[in-house]
Amino acid sequence: MEPKHVMIIGGGIAGMTAAWELAESGLRVDLVEKSGFLGGHAIQYTCKATSECLQCGACSVEKMLKNVVENDSIHVHLSTEIENIEKNTTYSITIKKSAAFIDAAKCTNCGICFEKLKDKGIIARGYSKNNIPLYAINNEKLCGNEDSLKDICPEVAISLNDAPSSKVLNADAVIVATGFNPFDAGRKATYGYAKFPNVISGLDLERIKRQKGFLARPSDGKAAQKIAFIQCVGSRDENLGNLWCSQICCPYALRTAESLKHKNPDLDITVFYMDIQNTGKSFPAFYETCKNDIRFIRSIPVDIFPVENDNLNMRLFDEIHGAPEMEAFDLVVLSIGIMPNPENKKLSEQTGIGLDADGFFKNADELNKTEIANKGIFIAGTAQGPKNIAASMAHAGQAASCVLQYLGVTK
Ligand SMILES: Cc1cc2nc3c(=O)[nH]c(=O)nc-3n(C[C@H](O)[C@H](O)[C@H](O)COP(=O)(O)OP(=O)(O)OC[C@H]3O[C@@H](n4cnc5c(N)ncnc54)[C@H](O)[C@@H]3O)c2cc1C
Ligand code: SF4
Numbered sequence: 001m002e003p004k005h006v007m008i009i010g011g012g013i014a015g016m017t018a019a020w021e022l023a024e025s026g027l028r029v030d031l032v033e034k035s036g037f038l039g040g041h042a043i044q045y046t047c048k049a050t051s052e053c054l055q056c057g058a059c060s061v062e063k064m065l066k067n068v069v070e071n072d073s074i075h076v077h078l079s080t081e082i083e084n085i086e087k088n089t090t091y092s093i094t095i096k097k098s099a100a101f102i103d104a105a106k107c108t109n110c111g112i113c114f115e116k117l118k119d120k121g122i123i124a125r126g127y128s129k130n131n132i133p134l135y136a137i138n139n140e141k142l143c144g145n146e147d148s149l150k151d152i153c154p155e156v157a158i159s160l161n162d163a164p165s166s167k168v169l170n171a172d173a174v175i176v177a178t179g180f181n182p183f184d185a186g187r188k189a190t191y192g193y194a195k196f197p198n199v200i201s202g203l204d205l206e207r208i209k210r211q212k213g214f215l216a217r218p219s220d221g222k223a224a225q226k227i228a229f230i231q232c233v234g235s236r237d238e239n240l241g242n243l244w245c246s247q248i249c250c251p252y253a254l255r256t257a258e259s260l261k262h263k264n265p266d267l268d269i270t271v272f273y274m275d276i277q278n279t280g281k282s283f284p285a286f287y288e289t290c291k292n293d294i295r296f297i298r299s300i301p302v303d304i305f306p307v308e309n310d311n312l313n314m315r316l317f318d319e320i321h322g323a324p325e326m327e328a329f330d331l332v333v334l335s336i337g338i339m340p341n342p343e344n345k346k347l348s349e350q351t352g353i354g355l356d357a358d359g360f361f362k363n364a365d366e367l368n369k370t371e372i373a374n375k376g377i378f379i380a381g382t383a384q385g386p387k388n389i390a391a392s393m394a395h396a397g398q399a400a401s402c403v404l405q406y407l408g409v410t411k
């Protein structure tokens, strides 16, 4: 008998976990990812270990990516999106692949194109050696810059003759794992993100640490010495209409701060917060350790403005002293949270999955948050709501077992 076939939409940690679990159970999987790389947001995070593992989960994404690319039962479709889904006895799904322009068979991953076009951002590089191919064209930046690709590749792997293509695939079940959008820190205008170089987001911090190996100030490349983290940026904010707690930003800020202090005990780190979100059994003990190394101030700063040397003055209302205060830092990190993917509305129309009041996909059953009202389609990961890496993997594992039950593979 032919193995059952499952389509998974979204190749982040949730989609990859579901794909691998199903493939390991003998099913065939089509994994559709709209970007040029598997791994989603979490493949770009750095390890936050001190003298011990702080269980940030970053390394589990790398391991799962390796599992997926080495599994012959998982067919990965990169730079691909869903055009249409129809249900008869099974699902007929039309997928559309963007023009790739780089021939994966000819590309040797030498990186020459990436280096030559670095300033224009036309070539994107994956975050892991398991991102195969490692380089992809950034179609958004290509428009009007096509000539710069001519003769750039010594292997002649780049050709502008490629065109988008569509095809129809059949699936017995579908998992939607299209993830989240990081909060756009520019929406908090008083913090000066994208205006003051040394105001960065939690994602920028990961990028800088990965590229430089330390936390460099964007303005001058020097190691930051006096660092502020501002919590709840974009989350728990009535003015923005985002009332939910993103659940991930307290743990990532504290783990990052601890790992920075471990490397350089002289760093001066302050966390401005409303409440610290307690996530899991070991977190209270970890928080107590953090209190020895980091200054915590229960106040969310009102605004930020630049002073000499691109340092940043922060105005806040200190609850303890009960008066407005000012303090200067040389780097400010905005702990941005998890927002619904803006494409959820379109995907909701294509798949029939409802949206909740915040714009995440709505589960039909409070006990099993992977099930929706339509049988045969399931949801996994942060597409359903804020989760960390471990919780996204657990949710995806649950979605995979629901698919196996739905298809009669397990009871
Ligand atoms: C700044 C920051 C730091 C964080 N740090 C940590 C941490 O240290 N530890 C931790 O546990 N968690 C952390 N998190 C949370 C972590 O990022 C998430 O738990 C995890 O990424 C969720 O995985 P996912 O697969 O649900 O979604 P995503 O990572 O968003 O992946 C979704 C994938 O689906 C693809 N996609 C989207 N739409 C479509 C479509 N229409 N068609 C096809 N593909 C599509 C996307 O391109 C993406 O590859 C952090 C979050 C933020 C914002
Ligand atoms: S700190 Fe994070 S990335 Fe590093 S070993 Fe532990 S879980 Fe893995």
Ligand code: SF4
Pocket (backbone or CB within 6 Å): 231, 232, 233, 235, 236, 244, 245, 246, 247, 248, 249, 250, 251, 275, 276, 277, 335, 337
């Ligand atoms: S996890 Fe912490 S920083 Fe993030 S929204 Fe919740 S309370 Fe705020």
